Amino acid sequence: MGIVLNQSLKNTIITYIGFAIGGISTLFLFPPILGKTFYGLSNYILSCANVIMPLFAIGMQNTLVKFYSQCKSEKEQNQFLSFTVLFPILLIIPILLIGLFFYDEIAFFVTKKNPIVKDFIWLIPFVGICMAYFEIFYAWARVHMFSVFGNFIKEVGLRLFSLIALLGIYFKWITVVDFIYLTAGIYFVAFLVTMFYAFRIKKPVFQFTIPWNVKEILVYTSYIILSGSVANLLLDGDKIMLNQYMDIGNIAFYSVATYIALVISVPSRAMHQIVYPITAKLMHENKHDELNVLYKKTSINLQIVGGFVMLCIFVNIDQLYEMMPKEYCGGILVVFMIGLSKYFDLILGNNNAIIFNSKYYRAVLFLGVGLVVLTVVLNMIFIPLFGIIGSAFATLLSITCYSLAKLLFVVKRMHLFPFTKQNFISAGISLFVFLLFYFWQFPLHPIVGIVLKSILVTIVYGFINYKMVVSPEINQTFDKLLVKLRIIK
Template sequence: MGIVFKQSFNNTLILFLGFAIGGINVLFLYTHFLEAEYFGLITFLLSSANMIMPLLVFGMQHTIIKFFSAYQHKEEQDGFLLTALLLPMLIIIPLSIIGVLFYHQIAEYLARENIIIEKYTYTIFFTSIFMGYFEIFYAWSRVQMRSVFGNFIKEVFARICISFLLLAVFLDWIDGEQFVYAVVIVYFLRMIIMKLYAFRIYFPEIKWTGLPKNIKQILSFSLYIIMAGSAGTILLEIDKFMIPQMKQIAEVAYYSVGVYIASVIGIPSRAMQQIINPITARELNRNNLEEVKSLYKKSSLNLLIVGGLLFLLINTNIQELYKIIDKPEYTVGIYVVLVISISELIKLSLGTNGAILTNSRYYRILFYYAIGMAVSVVILNRILIDYMGIQGAALATLIVVLIFSLLRIFYVNMKMKMQPFGSKTGLLLIVIGALFFVFYFVPLPFNAYLNILIRSCLVTGVFIYLVIKLKLSSEMNQVFDKYLG
């Protein structure tokens, strides 16, 4: 677990830095420097690009992670990586032609409720390509066990650039329209930087030796991952896509703030997955199921501990946080924060479940799960957004995450005889629930900043004390024994 802990720790720091910068952007700069209409527009464009990205790049970022370690010779590895760069063109070029031929029809459809979308529809396609090839080059570096720099570029670079762009809007150097185009350029630059880094740490010999011998297996895996990845991304982004089709686009901005606050809970998982996914793939290729099982249990419990603390810090202070934001129209997102926070905790409890399914011979099941999730969330969003507005979008996400997370846990246990939970998981959930109800309903008489500081210190102290005293995690206890005696 040495390399996992070291790079996960570094990635966690980077993710927290990125989220801190992003938090300043979302909670203060976007809300105060940019009109809600343009805030909602850029959120819609990026979410739409994210949804089609897995299709455009043919799922190659996952294919690289799964297959690279299975090749023993550099010539085979080089041929595989070159194939991974070229295969997405089989989709990008035909879709480009279709997009040109039917651009006006597509743009009019997307803009039927909010005309501002029509002018920027083409940026969705370009941004998606930039996002997709960034992920390919990022996977390229991750299979070399070099995840930290790419994580920095992904999580910090773009957000710093956007901070400067928002400041430029405030200073009237650029307007809202120019801001949208500038964000697209940022994603292009991010892709180029990642490409240069990936080639620096591993540059393949540019020599075409034919398709990899296991090309049928690669194509089969990629096709399933395309569908699973696209459907999975729909779960994450469809709400931001559907809200403008049913409500005013400004409501996407209100929803995005709530989702962003809650998504902080997912930081530990995102940090660990950067390095633990290729390790899980390697151990599965070696048929070392005991190590896979150990990673599964440890990741679930430790992610729940860290995520549980973040859940408490966010949701016990949420009223004061919205007071600091000082935008009354955004307070409709408070319920969104709580509901999405619960769904994030559920996803943390899965641990390496996704890595196990993606990199095992059972990867095809992800396709069926993802399709089921996508269809379910679209139907629920259509019903609940119409009935409850943005709160309905959050509730739809929670329902789908809960049901399909249970199904994934059951499936891995049925096929591989391993599951992530134990008695300590139940005890941890009791601790999280009890502390939430105690601190959420106990008011403090000071200003918002002081209330957040006092409550955060109390929550953190009591939570850490209980985790150590109850010996919920041997890894956590070892860390505290080492540094605090």
């Protein structure tokens, strides 16, 4: 776990820096500078692009991670890398042609409620392609155990340039319409930078050769496309459906709430960048016991770190919304529902990495398709009744069902189990600290109150977890930090 902890720590720090930058933009700049209509439009374009991205990538980012370790020579490695980069073009071209042919029908469907979307529809596939090739070249770097730089581009770079663009609107250097186009340009630059970085790690020797195990690769890839589409629909499908039922400004309200809740999943996102290839390697080498140990460690470590983040958000949520326009306050309940779904998914550790690198991935992916249908149906029922609260409730039900199904599948089929008694202790600690701090607040400025309460939560939560040794690994890491600071010997 040495390389896991090292790069996970770096990735966690980078990701939180990125989320801090994004938080400043989301909470304090987007609403007043961009306005709810163009903020909603921006989120709608990015959500649609994220949903179709797996089709453009053809699942090659996951396929690269799974099969690269099976290449026995440098020649096979070069052939495989070339295949993962060039093959997606064969699907991208016909998809774009189909989109052009049915452009009028697509435009009519997505603009029925919000006509403003029509002028920007073409940006959706452009950003989707940029996202797809970013992920492919990021995977190129990750299989060589270089996960930090790509994570920096993804989590910090994109948000930093978005922040600069927002300031451009504020100082009247650009218009809100320019911002939408500039956002697409930022994703294009991120793709190019990541590509050159990947080439620096492993110099490309492009060969138009089909890998020897192409049948196995294509079968796996076809299911990964399905998997990626399922995951992204569960993540962004609610925003797409809100566009069909409500004014696009409601997407802005919903996006702020979901962004706050997504901070809970940051530790998982950071750790998975390096855990995924390690999981693939252990499974390829049939090291079941080591994999089971890794499964349990990722579960409890993510639960403790993610639980701390969730507590800091939940106990401060009322004061956080006091600093925002009143029209956004309807999203508080959304934060709780989306946050809980992310917490449950987080405590499953490297569950996804295990499934997608196993021989059983097909059955679970079909289950995911059923859950996407469930998500759509639930949104169709609850959005007209309860608006963005209904969409959040539909998402909570869908993600919880999907996560539970994947957990049961791994337990039953692969005889791997992520939980120990420490997980239940951690959940009890989180509940105790939440009840202790949620129902009161400092009668001070919201920022001061949030800081003071977060400090108290950190002390109480950290002390209890440390004394009860809920995670020996986290305790060891904390002890090493104390030694470096010369607090203990």
